[in-house]
Every structure is written in C-alpha cells, then in structure tokens.
Amino acid sequence: MSAARVGVVTFPGTLDDQDAARAVRLAGAEAVPLWHADHDLKGVDAVFLPGGFSYGDYLRCGAISRFSPLMTELIPAAQAGLPVLGTCNGFQILCEAHLLPGALTRNEGLHYICRDQRIRVESTRTAWTADFADGQEIVLPIKHGEGRYVADAATLAALEGEGRVVFRYAGGNPNGSLNDIAGITNEAGNIVGLMPHPEHAVEDLTGAPSVDGRHFFTSILKRLVNA
Amino acid sequence: MARVIVDVMLKPEILDPQGQAIARALPRLGFSGVSGVRQGKRFELELDGPADEAALSDVRKMAETLLANTVIEDFTIHVEG
Numbered sequence: 413m414s415a416a417r418v419g420v421v422t423f424p425g426t427l428d429d430q431d432a433a434r435a436v437r438l439a440g441a442e443a444v445p446l447w448h449a450d451h452d453l454k455g456v457d458a459v460f461l462p463g464g465f466s467y468g469d470y471l472r473c474g475a476i477s478r479f480s481p482l483m484t485e486l487i488p489a490a491q492a493g494l495p496v497l498g499t500c501n502g503f504q505i506l507c508e509a510h511l512l513p514g515a516l517t518r519n520e521g522l523h524y525i526c527r528d529q530r531i532r533v534e535s536t537r538t539a540w541t542a543d544f545a546d547g548q549e550i551v552l553p554i555k556h557g558e559g560r561y562v563a564d565a566a567t568l569a570a571l572e573g574e575g576r577v578v579f580r581y582a583g584g585n586p587n588g589s590l591n592d593i594a595g596i597t598n599e600a601g602n603i604v605g606l607m608p609h610p611e612h613a614v615e616d617l618t619g620a621p622s623v624d625g626r627h628f629f630t631s632i633l634k635r636l637v638n639a
Numbered sequence: 640m641a642r643v644i645v646d647v648m649l650k651p652e653i654l655d656p657q658g659q660a661i662a663r664a665l666p667r668l669g670f671s672g673v674s675g676v677r678q679g680k681r682f683e684l685e686l687d688g689p690a691d692e693a694a695l696s697d698v699r700k701m702a703e704t705l706l707a708n709t710v711i712e713d714f715t716i717h718v719e720g
Binding site: 518520564 | 641649651653654657660705706708710711
C-alpha cells in the first residue's frame with residue numbers, strides 16, 4: 413500500500429511549511445510540496461495550510477493568498493470533501509476564502525503572543541481530530557498577532573449548536589476570541605482551522621511543550637486509510 | 640480619469656483595539672474631548688476612464704471581493720473632486 417499523500421502549501425511569506433512537512437512525514441505519510449502559483453493539487457489526499465505571513469499579511473491576513481492560483485483549485489476541492497487543515501495564517505486564509513465562517517482580527521491586547529497554550533478538544537468528529545478524546549486538554553504553541561476569532565451572533569450560535577467549535581482556549585483566553593474559540597470546522601468536518609500550531613508539537617527533540625500535535629496527523633492518516 | 644475613494648471600517652460591533660489604543664493615547668498628549676476612536680482603511684483608486692455607473696459598479700465589486708472583508712467590515716464609495 414502506498415503512503416497517504418498530504419500536500420503542504422507554500423505561499424510567499426509562509427514560515428511553517430518545513431515543520432508541517434516534517435510532521436506529516438513523522439506520522440508516516442508523504443509530504444507533497446504545493447506551490448501557491450500552480451493550478452495543481454498534485455492529486456494529494458489532504459492539504460495542510462501552514463502558518464506564516466503569506467503575502468506579507470498585506471491588506472488583511474490571508475486576503476491576497478485566498479486568490480492565489482493554488483487556492484482557486486483548493487477551494488472547490490475542499491467544498492467537495494478534500495480534508496484541509498489550516499493553522500494560524502492557514503486558518504486566516506480559510507476564513508478569507510469563506511471555507512470557514514467568521515474572521516480572525518487583531519488580538520484584544522494588541523500584543524503579538526508567543527507561548528505554550530492549553531487547549532481543550534471540543535470535537536473529535538472531524539477528519540483531523542478523531543484520535544483525540546472529547547474534552548481532552550492538550551498543550552500547543554501559539555504565535556500570532558491576529559487570532560481573535562469573531563463572527564456574528566447567528567454564526568456563533570450555529571457553530572456552538574452544531575458542535576463545530578473544535579478547540580477552545582483553556583486556562584485563560586490569550587487574544588479575546590469570542591467564546592474562547594481556538595479552532596472550528598465546517599459542516600462536513602473535513603475542513604479544520606485553528607490558531608495553535610500542532611506541527612510545532614510533534615517531537616521532544618525540538619523542545620516542544622508536548623507531542624500532542626501528532627494526533628492531528630495520525631487522525632488524518634487513519635481517515636485516509638479507511639476511506 | 641477619475642479618482643474613486645473606498646473607505647473601509649470595521650463593523651460597529653467588532654472590537655477595534657487599535658482605535659482604543661489611539662483613544663487612550665490622546666489624553667496623554669494633552670488632547671481632550673475625544674470620547675472614542677475607530678481606525679479604518681482608505682483606498683484611492685485611479686480609474687482609466689470616467690467614474691460612470693459601470694465603473695462604480697466595478698469598484699463596488701472590487702470592494703466586496705478584495706478591499707473589504709464584509710464578514711467584519713463595511714465600506715463606502717465616493718468619487719473625489
């Protein structure tokens with residue numbers, strides 16, 4: 413059986429693509445580099461949108477990336493069920509692309525925050541979180557200046573009512589996110605976006621606060637193998 | 640040739656911590672009488688032709704598509720001059 417192929421997207425200004433690719437390989441999948449300027453998803457089984465400052469965060473975080481050639485391929489594929497995980501800037505891009513509702517705005521305290529953060533897993537029904545336990549608390553690094561999740565009251569009520577809040581900050585809200593939201597999913601559960609960084613928490617060797625990030629990748633691999 | 644201005648502001652219900660920081664700075668600089676500040680963006684679009692109805696309709700599409708994120712922002716359009 414050939415290994416599952418997970419695409420890792422690089423935009424100009426992406427920072428975390430190498431860590432993301434390494435995390436994918438550690439989980440036993442093949443990491444396939446995807447370039448923002450190509451109209452080509454290379455037949456991958458899932459896509460990881462890593463963090464960074466794509467297009468320099470010009471205009472708004474993710475606003476320009478969202479119209480890149482690669483995204484014009486990814487958006488319909490994701491709507492058709494392709495599993496997609498966006499972390500940090502990747503989450504911002506997913507919101508700008510309207511693959512996920514709401515938006516990420518400037519942190520309430522205005523400071524860029526870089527720290528290890530406790531996060532509670534609120535849903536294990538997504539393609540990327542099946543290997544966690546409901547209510548499990550994990551620790552992942554966060555590093556962002558614009559991570560305050562906002563959405564209108566109707567959208568928030570829908571997210572909460574449909575169990576689509578996937579992660580919530582625990583032990584204090586770092587950025588003023590509404591309802592302490594750290595990550596959400598779409599109705600189908602194939603698209604997940606979160607501000608924390610699972611790809612930075614997969615190996616003790618790197619001084620990571622945990623290896624809890626591994627479960628994102630084992631979750632998607634099991635999904636792909638069983639698909 | 641015409642210049643069209645697109646002003647983009649966070650919706651009133653969206654927290655604007657940058658505006659709040661500016662509001663807090665003003666009294667420290669000796670300015671009084673300002674009860675609130677909201678910060679936004681201004682885009683100046685230089686058109687090749689006149690700002691007729693078709694051109695302004697296009698500008699509206701540009702604003703909805705790219706210049707503003709209508710999930711969190713409102714925009715207004717006016718022709719300068």
